[in-house]
Amino acid sequence: MAKNMQKKYQKTTLGEFEYAFRPGNPLIVFLNCFGDFDTEQNFSKVIKKLPTNYGVFAPDYLNSGLSGKSLKSYTIHDEAIKLVKIINDLNAKDVIVVAHSIGGVYAIHMLDKIKNLRAFVAIEPTTREIILNPPKEQVYLAHKHDNPEQFIHDKIDELFTKSEAEDFWNTTIKNGERFDDEAAQNLTKAMEKDDFGHSEQRVSNEFPVIIITEAYRQKEYQRSEYFNQNAETKIVPMGSFHYIQWEFPTEIANITRGAS
Known part of the structure; x- marks a missing residue:
């Protein structure tokens, strides 16, 4: 666990959220990928490169990580609103x-x-295009892996210290074992029932967006809902696979600091 980090829990009508927290300013909110990864571990290399006076809020989604099972049917939007409430209550x-x-x-x-939002740093965020009409170019197809779980496991072993890699993978396995098939299905349904894929909602122009992506996806992000018209918005090509924060944590931490 990063310096001064605490594990906290927040009960809501959807279920109980677990989150890693460190007080400070600015508050960096880390939003995870889907799966069994603990959010703090997924971003741990970046968190360690941030000044220790920076605050951290790193929640696990319901039905994953160290959070609880959902108590009823929900969508990503429903869950996102609960997370906003927790963030805003931190003032x-x-x-x-x-x-x-x-x-x-x-x-x-x-x-x-979110109150007092200053910037949005997006690391290969999921686009509507990827969900509804994935690009057919060969370069996209070439980045698919026959055994993605083994590929990710190998990358963790390569890019983390031996003890960090063992802890990361063991925690991931334990997280997966905490949930039954129903919880896994509820997690999938939350995405399927969400209106993101068919809405026209875009990121506001009121704050800068820095999109960090492998070079071959730059055009996808230029036409995406994440790229806004703020003068400071930009796309930064970086990395050789999806978990860029594992490869270039110093660079991502510096980008985050520059956005504060």
Whole structure:
């Protein structure tokens, strides 16, 4: 666990959220990918590169990580609104959202509701195009893996220290074992029932967006709902696979600091 980090729990009508928290300003909100990863671990290399006076809020989604099972049917939008309430109750003077993968969909639902939001840093956020009409170019097909779980496991072993990698993978396995098939199905249904794929909602122009992506996806993000008309918005090509925060944590931490 990063320095001064605490594990906290918040009960809601949808279920109980677990989140890693450190007080400070600005408050960096980390939004995770889908799966069994603990959010703090997924972003741990970036968190360690941030100044220790920066606040951190890193929640696990319902039916995943260290959070609880959902108590009723819900959508990503429903869950995002509960997370906004927790964030706003922290009364941070400045907030920066850092979202990876499906975390971008959560962010779309959250950004215009978070108080004192200063910037949005998106690491290969999930686009409507990827959901509804994935590009057919060969370069996209070449980035698919026959055994994605083994590929990710190997990358964790490669990019984390031995003890960090063992802890990361063991925690991931334990997280997965906490939930039954019904919980896994509810997590999938939350995405399927959400209106993100068929809405026209875009990120507001009121704050800068920094999109960090592998070079081959730049055009996809230029035409995406994440790219706005703020003068400071930009796309930064970086990385060789989807979990760019594992490869370039210093660079991502510096981008986050620059956005504060």
